[in-house]
Amino acid sequence: xxxxxxxLRFDPPKDERPHFQxxxxxxxxxxxxxxxxxxxxxxxxxxxxxxxxxxxxxxxxCAMTINGTICLSCKTQFEALKTDVVVIEPLPNLEIIxxxxxxxxxxxxxxxxxxxxxQPEGExxxxxxxxxxxxxxxxxxxxTCILCGxxxxxxxxxxxxxxxxxxxALAKLYRFAIDPRDKRPWSALAKVDNPAGVWGCDxxxxxxxxxxxxxxxxxxxEGLRRKMVVDRSKHLFxxxx
Amino acid sequence: MVSHDILIVGGGLAGLAAAxxxxxxxxxxxxxxxxxxxxxxxxxxxxxxAALANSPxxxxxxxxxHAFDTIKGSDYLAxxxxxxxxxxxxxxxxxxxxxxxxxxxxxxxxxxAQRPFGGAAYPRTCYAQDRTGQVLLHTLYEQCVKKGIKxxxxxxxxxxxxxxxRCLGLVAYDMGSGEIRSFSAKAVIxxxxxxxxxxxxxxxxxxxxxxxIGMAYRAGIPLKDLEFVQFHPTTLYGKNIxxxxxxxxxxxxxxxxxxRRFMEDYTPTAMELAPRDIVSRSIxxxxxxxxxxxxxxxxxxxxxxGREKIEKRLPGIQEICINFYGIDPVDTPIPIQPAQHxxxxxxxxxxxxxxxxxxxxxxxxxxxxxxHGANRLGGNSLLEAIVFGKIAGASASKFINGGGFAxxxxxxxxxxxxxxxxxxxxxxxxxxxxxxxxxLNDLKILMSExxxxxxxxxxxxEGLDGxxxxxxxxxxxxxxxxxxxxxxxxxxxVEFAYMMDLAEAILLxxxxxxxxxxSHSRTxxxxxxxxxxxxxxxxxxxxxxxxxxxxTVNVDKYKPQERKY
Numbered sequence: 001x002x003x004x005x006x007x008l009r010f011d012p013p014k015d016e017r018p019h020f021q022x023x024x025x026x027x028x029x030x031x032x033x034x035x036x037x038x039x040x041x042x043x044x045x046x047x048x049x050x051x052x053x054x055x056x057x058x059x060x061x062c063a064m065t066i067n068g069t070i071c072l073s074c075k076t077q078f079e080a081l082k083t084d085v086v087v088i089e090p091l092p093n094l095e096i097i098x099x100x101x102x103x104x105x106x107x108x109x110x111x112x113x114x115x116x117x118x119q120p121e122g123e124x125x126x127x128x129x130x131x132x133x134x135x136x137x138x139x140x141x142x143x144t145c146i147l148c149g150x151x152x153x154x155x156x157x158x159x160x161x162x163x164x165x166x167x168x169a170l171a172k173l174y175r176f177a178i179d180p181r182d183k184r185p186w187s188a189l190a191k192v193d194n195p196a197g198v199w200g201c202d203x204x205x206x207x208x209x210x211x212x213x214x215x216x217x218x219x220x221x222e223g224l225r226r227k228m229v230v231d232r233s234k235h236l237f238x239x240x241x
Numbered sequence: 242m243v244s245h246d247i248l249i250v251g252g253g254l255a256g257l258a259a260a261x262x263x264x265x266x267x268x269x270x271x272x273x274x275x276x277x278x279x280x281x282x283x284x285x286x287x288x289x290x291a292a293l294a295n296s297p298x299x300x301x302x303x304x305x306x307h308a309f310d311t312i313k314g315s316d317y318l319a320x321x322x323x324x325x326x327x328x329x330x331x332x333x334x335x336x337x338x339x340x341x342x343x344x345x346x347x348x349x350x351x352x353x354a355q356r357p358f359g360g361a362a363y364p365r366t367c368y369a370q371d372r373t374g375q376v377l378l379h380t381l382y383e384q385c386v387k388k389g390i391k392x393x394x395x396x397x398x399x400x401x402x403x404x405x406x407r408c409l410g411l412v413a414y415d416m417g418s419g420e421i422r423s424f425s426a427k428a429v430i431x432x433x434x435x436x437x438x439x440x441x442x443x444x445x446x447x448x449x450x451x452x453x454i455g456m457a458y459r460a461g462i463p464l465k466d467l468e469f470v471q472f473h474p475t476t477l478y479g480k481n482i483x484x485x486x487x488x489x490x491x492x493x494x495x496x497x498x499x500x501r502r503f504m505e506d507y508t509p510t511a512m513e514l515a516p517r518d519i520v521s522r523s524i525x526x527x528x529x530x531x532x533x534x535x536x537x538x539x540x541x542x543x544x545x546x547g548r549e550k551i552e553k554r555l556p557g558i559q560e561i562c563i564n565f566y567g568i569d570p571v572d573t574p575i576p577i578q579p580a581q582h583x584x585x586x587x588x589x590x591x592x593x594x595x596x597x598x599x600x601x602x603x604x605x606x607x608x609x610x611x612x613h614g615a616n617r618l619g620g621n622s623l624l625e626a627i628v629f630g631k632i633a634g635a636s637a638s639k640f641i642n643g644g645g646f647a648x649x650x651x652x653x654x655x656x657x658x659x660x661x662x663x664x665x666x667x668x669x670x671x672x673x674x675x676x677x678x679x680x681l682n683d684l685k686i687l688m689s690e691x692x693x694x695x696x697x698x699x700x701x702x703e704g705l706d707g708x709x710x711x712x713x714x715x716x717x718x719x720x721x722x723x724x725x726x727x728x729x730x731x732x733x734x735v736e737f738a739y740m741m742d743l744a745e746a747i748l749l750x751x752x753x754x755x756x757x758x759x760s761h762s763r764t765x766x767x768x769x770x771x772x773x774x775x776x777x778x779x780x781x782x783x784x785x786x787x788x789x790x791x792x793t794v795n796v797d798k799y800k801p802q803e804r805k806y
Contacts, residue, residue, distance in 0.1 A: 011724065030479060032565075038447075042678040046730040047722025051275070053446045056482045057564060058375055058557075059279040075564050097417065098727045104276070117383035118342025128293075128339040130351035139344050143369070143376055147278055181342070 002026045003078075005040060007048060008089040010096050018096065020087075021045075027078045034062055034074040037088070037100075050100035057212055060148030064100050065089040070150045070210045091153035107152050110165035114173040114192065119184040129181045142175035142220060144213040151207035151217050163196040167207035167217030170198060174220030177227060186235050189228060198224045242651050245270045245391075247637050248411065248426035250398050250453060252277025254374075254623060255432030255605025257381040258630025260390045264638035270391040272398060272413060272424070274448060274732070277382050281434055281446040282626065285374025286557055287487035288356060288366035289627075290620035291331035295352045299363035304328040306362055309799060311621060314360040314516045315585075315614025316759035316769065317801035318466065318777070318794055323592050323610045325798075327621075330628045335367055338627070343380045344369050346554075356554075357490045358619045360516035360806070364490075366620040371485050371557040377623060395727075396422070398453070399661050399735050401429065401601070402654045403460040407647060408601035410654045412661055414735065419725030421665065423658040427646035428600045428637035431457060431588065432630055435606040436743050440581035441689040444476050444483040453607045455739025457588040458746070462596045463779040463790070465609040466586035467743065468750035469760050471617055472694050473582030474520035478538040480565050481580040484558055486619040488543060488575075489513040491554050495524065496540040496574065497532040503539075511806035518616040518760045519806065521579040525694050528578075540574035547571075579694060583622060585613040585760065586750075589779060594633035600646060604633040611777065614794075615759020665731065674717035677734045684711055684737070684744060692747050697764045701752040708744055715741065746780040749787055754778065771801050 002024050010018035023044055027036045034052055041048045050073070051061040057075040064073055067087055078086075094102035120129070151167040152158055158166050173192060176182045192198050198221050207217040245268050249256045252273030263269045271277065294302040307328040312319050335353060339345060346354040346368055358366040369376040385392075396413040399421075403409065410425035436451020437443035458464050474495075475484040489495070495513050497503045507523040508515035515523075524539055533539055543551055543558075548571045551559055555570075562570050587609035594602045594610075605626040612625055640646070691704030715737065720730050756770035757763050776791040 011726065041729070042676075045722065046676075046678070046720070047724040047728075049724070049727035049729060051279075053275055053279050053448050054281065054284050055447055055480075056284060056561060058283050058372075059275075059281075059446065061275065061279045098724075101727055112386055115387075117387040118340075118380075120340055120342075124336045124340035126336065128336045128345075128353050131347055132351050133347040133349070133354070136344055136347050140370060143344050143379075144372065146283070146375070147379075176342070179342070179344070181340075 004085045005036070006085060006087045007099070009048070009099055011098050012096070031078045032074050033066055033076040033078055036078050037073060049098045058146055060146035063091055063148040063150045063153065065091060070154050072148060072150070072212045075212055091149055093153045093155065093158045094149065104149060106162070107149050107166070107168070110169040111147070111172065113165055114169050115184070115188055116172050116176070118176060118179060118182050119188070120181045121183045131180050135180045138178050139175055142171055142215060145171060145215045146213055148212065150210045150212060154206040154210040156204060156206060157200050157202050161200065164200040165192065165196060167201070167221065170224060171215060171217035171220035174224050177224060186231055189224065189231060192224065193228050193232070198228065242423045242425055242654065244425045244649070246427045246641055247430065248272060248424055249430045249432060250411070251280070251432035251434060251605070251607070252392070253280035253282040253432055253434055253605065254378055254381060254626035255630035255633070256430070257378070257385055258627045259430045259432060259604060259634035259637070261381065261384055261388065262631040262634035264642060265388065267638055267641060270393060272393045272396050274395060274397045276394045277392060278379065280378060281449055282378040282623070283375040284444070284446060284483060285623050286371045286483060286485035287358065287490065288368035288373045288620050289335070289377065289623040290358070290361070290365050290618070291335040291367055291624065292328065292365055293332060293335060293353060293355060293367065295348055296355045296364040299355065299365065302363040302365060304332060307331065307365060310361050311612065311618055312614070312799050313804060314616055314618040316616055316804055317771070317775065317796060318614030318758060319612050320610065320795040321798050322795050324612050326592055327612050327625060327628050331624055334624070334628055338377065338380065341380050341384050343376055346370060356487055357514060359486050359489070359514045359520065360511070360618045361620070366487070366490065368487065371487055371555050374623060377627070397732050397735065398456065400657055401456045401460040402657045403598050403601070404650060404653050406597070407599045409650050412654065412658045414731065416727045416732070419728065421658050421662045423654045425649050425651050425654050427641045428602065430633045430637055431603040431607050432605045432626070432633070433607045435584040436740065437581050439684065439688050439740050439744055441685040442476070442481050442580035444473055444481055444580055444582045450736040450740055451584070451607070451743050452736040452739040454588055455742045457596070457601070457603065458742050458782050459739070460598060460601070461782065462598055462601065463589040463781045464586065464746045465589040465777050465779055466611060466750070467584070467746040467780060468754055468778060469585035469615045470581060470692065470747060471517060471583035471585060471760050472521040472579045474517055474524055474579050475541050475577040476580040477561065477566055478576035478578050482561055482565055483582070484541060484561070484575060484577055485555070486517070488541060488555055488558055491550065492546055494542045495520070496542050497527050498534050499532060503527050503532065508806040515806040516616055516618060521694055522762060524579055534576065538576045538578040541577045542574040543570045544572065544574065583617055585609070585611070585615065585617055592632070593636040594629055595636055600640060602633040602637050604629040615761060668718070668720055668734065671717065671719035674719035675714045676721070677718045677730060677737055680711060680714055680718060681733060681737055684740060687711070688744055688747070692751055695762050695764050696751055698752060701748050704748040705745065705752070708741060708748065712741055742782070745787060749789065750778040750780060753789060775801065
């Protein structure tokens with residue numbers, strides 16, 4: 001059935017401001033919204049720009065806003081939308097570079113800020129680290145994160161306070177903080193022991209709601225808060241470096 | 242002109258591994274057409290092989306046995322010394338990855354868990370649930386952040402600049418700014434991945450056009466064994482999203498429309514865990530015999546594994562089935578069909594990842610060492626990408642530190658950039674001609690029909706004839722829009738030219754190879770012919786068309802024998 005698609009177009013500095021462009025397109029049965037967008041681009045207007053790659057919800061390229069909902073376009077089925085008009089916009093909270101492509105710079109800066117790498121002690125043990133599966137299972141809910149930026153875009157704290165590093169970076173930090181192999185110093189966590197870090201979160205769970213991989217960043221933020229309160233008292237009493 | 246000591250093209254596993262082992266004193270940068278974390282390596286699911294002997298069923302496993310399985314799986318076309326090198330290095334590499342933070346699943350006692358995979362005599366595949374590629378790529382990227390590696394994201398490299406047998410640098414289209422940019426380097430490493438999207442049905446990401454392989458070819462480096470294309474047996478019907486071999490490794494059944502585990506008729510010992518070439522042919526044969534569903538697919542049945550095992554070991558597969566097909570494998574068999582998955586062949590490099598062009602190296606799927614021969618075993622591609630990526634970084638560093646670089650020649654790079662700019666401008670001036678997306682679609686159909694799982698001489702020749710028509714049409718391909726920034730049509734147009742070269746090498750190599758070996762299955766020559774064809778195909782570019790030569794395979798240790806599973 002032919003459907004109207006309203007796609008946000010913006011090519012600065014050529015365009016002064018973003019505007020919607022309308023396309024009439026008939027999706028094939030079973031088309032995802034990514035396939036719809038590619039269909040419109042390939043058949044009608046090759047100038048529309050958007051990011052994509054794996055089409056299987058694992059590369060994190062194609063997060064955008066469809067009918068007001070933040071989602072991965074590859075994972076969103078056209079038929080499930082059940083509307084006559086589909087509105088496609090870029091992710092909020094990030095600047096538009098062109099059309100549906102946004103600038104992830106603040107997202108990656110936040111990611112880099114938390115030192116997103118394992119900090120084990122010493123050299124690699126000759127037979128690998130000894131870690132029980134039950135400890136690894138605590139890490140699994142967070143390693144499914146594909147860094148698509150959906151949570152960052154949906155976060156109301158990011159909207160009002162540009163200093164807040166956002167849910168994805170904090171959840172990533174928690175992933176390392178609970179990894180039994182990680183021995184990062186207390187100072188690494190202290191970096192986010194402030195309103196730009198864990199105490200900035202409003203716990204309104206918007207990040208949990210929009211995550212296309214069912215990660216619950218708020219669980220990570222709350223876990224970090226608990227850890228910080230405990231660690232801070234240990235640190236004050238000189239029991240931890 | 243931007244200058245670096247080492248320029249790495251591709252931000253997947255091979256490229257990042259190369260960046261991490263390049264001499265930190267050298268000035269290294271990675272160029273990628275997407276942000277590295279978006280690279281196709283994330284899509285790998287089931288795992289990475291190393292003979293750690295951690296499974297209670299694998300106490301006497303060894304790297305030698307890993308090497309033998311790989312060689313037998315390759316249908317004896319792999320170079321045996323190269324395979325041994327990879328399998329030996331696999332073991333310390335796993336411990337290094339563990340120390341870098343890869344969240345490998347564990348066995349009781351805390352050691353890295355290992356699962357059975359196709360063509361392997363022991364459970365040898367290390368994994369992190371069924372998201373192994375994703376966690377490996379994320380971990381390598383994390384290590385690059387730690388080391389402060391310089392990245393150029395969203396640049397499409399358009400050509401390699403080579404003069405007098407020396408690699409001088411490259412030219413790239415910067416999607417963000419819309420500019421053509423020049424880069425000079427003392428050494429260039431390609432980790433540019435495979436060409437899956439040359440086929441209609443492929444598990445590969447949408448951007449896998451393989452242009453890097455084509456650039457090396459145009460720069461004078463031969464392509465090796467390109468006729469060997471891997472078709473993965475189990476991809477989600479209709480969408481062709483990968484359903485990991487681990488689903489069978491964990492005990493899944495392949496079932497036809499009679500409700501029979503038909504692999505019994507093909508590989509009664511290995512059953513579902515035969516190598517991929519054999520399983521893909523068996524499924525296709527069943528469908529041709531009328532034993533498929535809707536004449537198009539068979540079932541991968543996981544129901545007997547139970548909810549707990551599926552949710553614990555194969556959560557990603559469950560998620561894919563629910564999101565992309567609306568079924569839960571806990572209750573419903575998964576409809577699957579074979580689809581293009583991997584390229585065994587690639588840029589001709591040696592065990593140091595070095596090419597005949599001084600200062601040019603390649604690793605991972607874009608390269609062919611060869612460790613996969615005529616058929617790759619599951620769990621060996623992540624391994625190859627990391628092991629040889631690391632070797633490439635070390636080799637390029639050694640080349641520079643040993644004084645191998647004979648000084649910059651920036652004028653040649655600037656000239657190439659001007660060429661591309663002029664071409665871009667002249668294409669933009671055209672207001673009619675062939676739509677490149679249409680040409681791409683035509684090429685995909687042609688390759689799927691003429692160079693598929695089963696092929697014959699007539700089809701392959703028809704493929705070559707059809708390709709000549711596409712080349713003609715491409716001459717007046719045009720860009721519809723007026724955009725210069727993020728002009729994905731221009732990207733496709735540039736890459737399409739290289740894809741035609743790859744298609745030609747696949748078709749021609751396949752036409753000449755009058756035998757069946759591994760993934761290359763000629764219906765009129767059903768037997769392997771070691772007397773005439775135990776050799777690598779090399780296709781070289783010339784103005785008059787591709788030139789074929791052949792090279793001996795290293796079979797020092799294991800004498801080729803019939804492959805039975």
